[in-house]
Amino acid sequence: MKPLFPKRMNLLPHLALAMLLGLAFLLISGTWYYATPAFWEVGYEPDQPINYSHQIHANKLGMDCRYCHTYVDQSPNANIPSVSTCMNCHTVVDDKNGYLKLAQSTDGTTPSVHWRNPDLQKLREFWAAGESIPWKRIHKLPDYVNFTHAAHLNAGVSCLSCHGRIDHMPKVHQVKSLSMAFCLDCHRAPDKNLVDVHGVVADDGVEAPIWPTDLTTVEATLAQPGYAESVGARLAQQLRYAPPEHCSACHY
Amino acid sequence: MSHATQCPSTVGSKRPDAPAEPLLDGATGRRYWRSLDELAGTDEFHAFLHREFPSFASELTDPTRRSFLRVMGASLALAGAATIPGCRRPQHTILPYSKQPEEVIPGKPLFYATAMPLPGGGAEGLLVEIHEGRPTKIEGNPLHPINQGKSSVWAQASVLNLYDPDRLQHPMTMTDDGRADATWDEFDAFAAEHFARFDAARGAGLVFLVEKATSPSRDRLRDRILSRWPQARWLPYEPIDDENARAGARLAFGQPMGVEFDLSHARVILTLDRDFLGGEGATLPEARGFAAGRRVSATHGPGSEMSRIYAVESTMSLAGGAADHRLRLRPSQMPAYLAAVAAAVFERLSRGANGAVAQALAGRNDRGALGGIDPEWIDAVADDLVAHRG
Numbered sequence: 219m220k221p222l223f224p225k226r227m228n229l230l231p232h233l234a235l236a237m238l239l240g241l242a243f244l245l246i247s248g249t250w251y252y253a254t255p256a257f258w259e260v261g262y263e264p265d266q267p268i269n270y271s272h273q274i275h276a277n278k279l280g281m282d283c284r285y286c287h288t289y290v291d292q293s294p295n296a297n298i299p300s301v302s303t304c305m306n307c308h309t310v311v312d313d314k315n316g317y318l319k320l321a322q323s324t325d326g327t328t329p330s331v332h333w334r335n336p337d338l339q340k341l342r343e344f345w346a347a348g349e350s351i352p353w354k355r356i357h358k359l360p361d362y363v364n365f366t367h368a369a370h371l372n373a374g375v376s377c378l379s380c381h382g383r384i385d386h387m388p389k390v391h392q393v394k395s396l397s398m399a400f401c402l403d404c405h406r407a408p409d410k411n412l413v414d415v416h417g418v419v420a421d422d423g424v425e426a427p428i429w430p431t432d433l434t435t436v437e438a439t440l441a442q443p444g445y446a447e448s449v450g451a452r453l454a455q456q457l458r459y460a461p462p463e464h465c466s467a468c469h470y
Numbered sequence: 471m472s473h474a475t476q477c478p479s480t481v482g483s484k485r486p487d488a489p490a491e492p493l494l495d496g497a498t499g500r501r502y503w504r505s506l507d508e509l510a511g512t513d514e515f516h517a518f519l520h521r522e523f524p525s526f527a528s529e530l531t532d533p534t535r536r537s538f539l540r541v542m543g544a545s546l547a548l549a550g551a552a553t554i555p556g557c558r559r560p561q562h563t564i565l566p567y568s569k570q571p572e573e574v575i576p577g578k579p580l581f582y583a584t585a586m587p588l589p590g591g592g593a594e595g596l597l598v599e600i601h602e603g604r605p606t607k608i609e610g611n612p613l614h615p616i617n618q619g620k621s622s623v624w625a626q627a628s629v630l631n632l633y634d635p636d637r638l639q640h641p642m643t644m645t646d647d648g649r650a651d652a653t654w655d656e657f658d659a660f661a662a663e664h665f666a667r668f669d670a671a672r673g674a675g676l677v678f679l680v681e682k683a684t685s686p687s688r689d690r691l692r693d694r695i696l697s698r699w700p701q702a703r704w705l706p707y708e709p710i711d712d713e714n715a716r717a718g719a720r721l722a723f724g725q726p727m728g729v730e731f732d733l734s735h736a737r738v739i740l741t742l743d744r745d746f747l748g749g750e751g752a753t754l755p756e757a758r759g760f761a762a763g764r765r766v767s768a769t770h771g772p773g774s775e776m777s778r779i780y781a782v783e784s785t786m787s788l789a790g791g792a793a794d795h796r797l798r799l800r801p802s803q804m805p806a807y808l809a810a811v812a813a814a815v816f817e818r819l820s821r822g823a824n825g826a827v828a829q830a831l832a833g834r835n836d837r838g839a840l841g842g843i844d845p846e847w848i849d850a851v852a853d854d855l856v857a858h859r860g
Binding site: 258259262264289292293294295297298299300301302303344345348349350351352353354355358 | 559561562563564565566567568569570575576577578
């Protein structure tokens with residue numbers, strides 16, 4: 219009797235197999251590329267309740283990162299400043315027109331902000347209510363990772379190695395992937411990220427590290443050709459750093 | 471009413487929001503009921519039914535396949551519509567302080583030294599570990615002479631006390647509707663008018679019923695109260711008390727005293743219903759002494775032998791579990807046992823008991839009351855006690 223299907227249907231299983239393989243390839247390569255912190259998390263730039271600009275404060279005004287993030291060298295968490303820290307400056311106005319001015323800045327201009335600036339208005343509302351400002355968290359590691367800021371700061375890792383040039387960001391976004399691969403890259407070869415933080419030794423023998431405050435200088439220093447081999451290696455050897463590479467260093 | 475709006479379980483019975491009537495009133499034929507509440511048709515039952523099965527929540531009343539698939543499809547579509555925006559990275563919030571307190575480093579704990587009164591008197595020194603204002607762990611204060619770094623079970627458990635929702639945080643008054651929050655100003659006003667009559671009567675008729683404690687601060691407060699109201703009465707009372715132990719101490723030492731044993735030097739210890747490890751009395755020093763007595767050092771000399779513990783008790787206790795020999799006796803048999811052991815000890819010491827002790831022993835040396843206990847428990851214990859006396 220006449221066959222039910224035309225002969226070209228014999229190709230169907232081969233086609234199906236090819237498409238299946240193609241699909242598997244797409245799924246795997248897609249996951250490989252897209253389902254990583256480097257893709258998902260780099261560039262995350264949420265809206266914050268108050269449009270605080272690091273570019274103005276940390277760059278133009280030249281404030282040190284640690285004026286606000288005070289316990290970054292003592293605590294596992296780098297603390298976000300309290301409202302009282304902001305109000306250290308923003309309670310006053312300098313002239314009768316309502317401007318808060320600074321006489322000097324890093325680019326020679328006279329930066330000023332007006333009392334009625336809407337962000338300052340929101341800040342004052344939070345301060346009056348005694349409430350915390352609900353900042354949206356940007357750099358977040360999973361809960362099974364235990365990361366200690368203090369250990370890294372005291373070893374001489376600068377802020378910009380992991381957070382990038384925050385002082386160039388009007389709105390903070392994540393620049394590094396902060397994946398485990400990112401951490402291990404440095405842990406296996408820390409020399410290129412170390413900055414000299416030797417400081418003064420106080421009377422009680424406790425050394426207070428000094429971090430270079432200017433991220434531009436730090437970036438330039440780290441970018442010098444041969445830095446890792448010379449300065450970085452010397453630092454690592456003098457201080458006998460051994461950044462841990464075993465699992466229980468961070469997962470405990 | 472139509473099935474689309476009524477819960478299937480109430481079909482055939484009264485509407486949930488109808489006035490409550492007993493189920494079987496005026497019914498003919500069979501009426502099935504599942505609980506007595508349903509039978510009685512109480513208001514509470516109808517309210518419960520309404521909450522449990524709100525009449526609008528049930529969509530599956532129509533038993534056709536089409537309507538079932540329709541409802542399932544709708545819920546699946548809704549779930550899918552909710553999942554797509556829900557797939558985004560969750561937003562975490564950082565909430566720093568508004569006004570950061572001094573000395574608090576977020577992420578690192580602060581330790582505060584404090585003290586806690588022990589039940590039955592005394593106190594222990596504690597270190598409380600605090601994370602951003604929340605106490606998380608309580609340990610003994612290493613510098614405190616009683617604790618020396620250890621803490622009792624009450625101290626460990628008291629960390630939960632700190633989060634007790636019933637912990638009074640402000641004064642409260644009793645109103646017709648129950649307890650209500652009040653302020654210290656309201657209490658001042660209340661006290662001014664209420665205690666005025668006690669001022670006139672110099673405190674007659676006023677009683678302070680307090681728990682037993684040895685707090686010097688509280689004693690100072692008591693002195694101030696009693697100096698203002700000399701006729702007032704200050705009654706420390708505990709429902710579970712060691713009054714008997716105090717009476718015994720009064721017999722033995724002339725004054726009511728709390729007793730704390732130094733077990734580190736005792737080579738043979740006989741405890742009669744006193745759990746020195748589990749919470750009776752001064753547990754921390756006694757446990758420390760017990761452990762020191764059991765610690766065998768390598769050299770010869772006083773530390774080279776473990777202490778031996780005989781525990782005679784009526785319940786299972788930690789001291790009984792740690793003891794080398796344990797005898798189970800009823801509390802009513804304890805005096806007889808003690809008398810028998812004391813008599814055996816005096817016999818071995820070849821001297822009689824002196825006046826008061828002999829008097830106490832006289833009526834009690836009744837071996838019959840001890841029932842069938844092993845006579846070794848009297849003789850061997852007495853031998854041991856005498857051998858290691860001092």
